[in-house]
Amino acid sequence: MDFDFLSDPAYDIVGAFLVTIELTILSAIGSLIWGTLLAGMRVSPIPVMRWFGTLYVNIFRNAPLTVLIVATSVVLSDTLGIRLAARTSPSFLADNAFRLAVLGFIVYTSTFVCEAIRSGINTVPTGQAEAARAIGMTFSQNLRIVVMPQALRAVVAPLASVLIALTKNTTVAASIGVAEAALLMSTMVENESNALFSVFVVFAFGFIVLTLPIGLLLGVLAKKVAVKR
Amino acid sequence: MSATTSVLYDAPGPKARMRNIIYTVIFVLILAGVTFWVLYTLSTKAELAPSKWRPFATMDVWTTFLLPGLWQTLKAAAISLVIALPIGAILGLGRLSDHAWVRWPCAVIVEFFRAIPVLLLMVFAKALFVVADIGTAENRPLLAVVTGLVLYNGSVLAEVFRAGILSLPKGQTEASKAIGLRKGQLMRFILLPQAFALMLPAIVSQLVVIVKDTALGSQLTIAFPELLASARTITANYGNAVATYTVIALIYIVVDTILVLLANRSQRWMSRRGKGGGRGGQLATTGAMAETELGVPGVDDTMLDRKGGPSGRFTQLRWVLRHP
Numbered sequence: 201m202d203f204d205f206l207s208d209p210a211y212d213i214v215g216a217f218l219v220t221i222e223l224t225i226l227s228a229i230g231s232l233i234w235g236t237l238l239a240g241m242r243v244s245p246i247p248v249m250r251w252f253g254t255l256y257v258n259i260f261r262n263a264p265l266t267v268l269i270v271a272t273s274v275v276l277s278d279t280l281g282i283r284l285a286a287r288t289s290p291s292f293l294a295d296n297a298f299r300l301a302v303l304g305f306i307v308y309t310s311t312f313v314c315e316a317i318r319s320g321i322n323t324v325p326t327g328q329a330e331a332a333r334a335i336g337m338t339f340s341q342n343l344r345i346v347v348m349p350q351a352l353r354a355v356v357a358p359l360a361s362v363l364i365a366l367t368k369n370t371t372v373a374a375s376i377g378v379a380e381a382a383l384l385m386s387t388m389v390e391n392e393s394n395a396l397f398s399v400f401v402v403f404a405f406g407f408i409v410l411t412l413p414i415g416l417l418l419g420v421l422a423k424k425v426a427v428k429r
Numbered sequence: 430m431s432a433t434t435s436v437l438y439d440a441p442g443p444k445a446r447m448r449n450i451i452y453t454v455i456f457v458l459i460l461a462g463v464t465f466w467v468l469y470t471l472s473t474k475a476e477l478a479p480s481k482w483r484p485f486a487t488m489d490v491w492t493t494f495l496l497p498g499l500w501q502t503l504k505a506a507a508i509s510l511v512i513a514l515p516i517g518a519i520l521g522l523g524r525l526s527d528h529a530w531v532r533w534p535c536a537v538i539v540e541f542f543r544a545i546p547v548l549l550l551m552v553f554a555k556a557l558f559v560v561a562d563i564g565t566a567e568n569r570p571l572l573a574v575v576t577g578l579v580l581y582n583g584s585v586l587a588e589v590f591r592a593g594i595l596s597l598p599k600g601q602t603e604a605s606k607a608i609g610l611r612k613g614q615l616m617r618f619i620l621l622p623q624a625f626a627l628m629l630p631a632i633v634s635q636l637v638v639i640v641k642d643t644a645l646g647s648q649l650t651i652a653f654p655e656l657l658a659s660a661r662t663i664t665a666n667y668g669n670a671v672a673t674y675t676v677i678a679l680i681y682i683v684v685d686t687i688l689v690l691l692a693n694r695s696q697r698w699m700s701r702r703g704k705g706g707g708r709g710g711q712l713a714t715t716g717a718m719a720e721t722e723l724g725v726p727g728v729d730d731t732m733l734d735r736k737g738g739p740s741g742r743f744t745q746l747r748w749v750l751r752h753p
Binding site: 282 | 445470547648649670671674677678689
């Protein structure tokens with residue numbers, strides 16, 4: 201196999217993976233916050249919030265991520281003129297695409313975070329919530345102080361698989377021109393057609409390096425924080 | 430879920446009712462504000478104009494762009510599932526083999542293709558087919574999409590098969606050995622038929638993932654003319670991006686929702702079967718799934734309403750597979 205392209209300055213492979221990591225981290229934080237709020241809505245005593253949460257999750261979970269990401273660019277930015285970076289900035293195109301992609305990932309991934317947390321709530325024994333009610337806690341106290349802390353500890357492993365899926369999904373940002381790993385690989389397989397397999401191996405290896413530790417580390421963490429019952 | 434059945438809060442008294450009403454009003458106001466802002470933005474850009482939506486009321490747009498696109502999407506998804514199922518079965522059974530030289534390669538293949546984004550697989554497959562001159566210029570995009578989907582979903586389905594077989598009660602294997610069945614017979618006559626019924630909802634759910642992933646086919650160099658690709662031609666013709674993307678997203682959502690409903694139905698069918706033999710209970714107690722790192726035991730997506738239903742372990746398997 202021919203790995204000459206690794207030393208070619210035209211291909212910033214490390215830089216591309218750094219963008220992938222950046223996309224992943226920002227989207228993960230946003231999805232965790234918005235997903236937790238959605239989960240709170242879906243179990244709340246207020247019907248309108250429950251309906252909204254259910255509708256939101258069922259719409260965005262069943263739409264392909266690719267459609268959402270392409271739509272942030274074509275519909276939000278190009279058609280409606282909603283831009284997430286200053287027009288005058290020299291890096292306007294790159295910044296705008298990057299932020300639109302993060303927005304798209306948050307909209308999509310938060311539905312999976314919401315469902316994970318919702319099922320985590322189900323692992324908390326009924327007695328916990330009943331006892332909290334018995335001592336007079338309100339819904340939000342019950343959720344914040346008693347149920348959520350236990351539920352979140354139970355969902356570390358499912359959230360890890362959501363995070364791994366998100367890491368792989370960030371490649372979709374290539375379709376709106378974010379300079380991350382998949383876009384670079386797509387350029388490289390065109391230009392380096394004699395080193396096709398080595399290019400693929402390098403990028404595949406990159407993603408294995410990114411996803412494997414997430415699974416292992418969070419797997420250990422999941423065992424550590426699990427509520428012993 | 431009515432207000433009185435949740436374990437998280439009591440039936441509201443006068444004070445709580447008042448508070449709930451206030452929260453409802455605030456929330457509705459926020460929703461109304463966002464809706465108004467969206468509609469206002471749309472109307473200032475003239476995206477709500479009837480002329481931009483009217484094309485979708487004519488047969489022309491459907492027969493020229495949308496339906497051919499949807500056909501390609503469904504075709505790619507169906508072909509991928511049909512090829513991925515046997516590959517998944519072989520890899521899944523391979524990982525359960527008694528021989529290390531079969532087990533290890535299968536494990537490496539499954540873990541490798543599960544860790545790599547489908548988009549990379551498709552881009553690579555497309556480039557490879559061009560260089561190696563496999564297929565024709567017309568069918569290469571379809572080949573690339575199917576290859577990517579088969580490699581990824583074959584690996585995921587391998588884990589489904591493995592988990593399904595491991596989740597069967599040990600007594601099944603022991604009884605079969607006791608009456609003198611060979612390994613192949615045990616698999617064919619006893620384990621596979623039972624495991625397949627258990628796996629049915631997971632397989633249907635995986636089809637949702639496959640349908641969603643076909644949308645990757647129109648991106649980058651793959652150039653597969655599926656449903657999302659038709660958006661470009663429609664907007665080029667009518668200049669109605671908002672309407673086009675809304676309609677296309679809705680088509681995907683309807684197709685996927687139908688598949689989700691099918692998955693739920695097959696799960697109910699399965700749990701009814703389970704009730705007679707008491708298998709549901711046994712499923713939940715086997716530790717097999719824990720090793721596959723697919724999720725947390727006992728996770729159930731029916732949440733809060735604890736009316737039984739299918740056992741936690743299998744719901745959890747399905748839940749994980751609903752993932753992107």
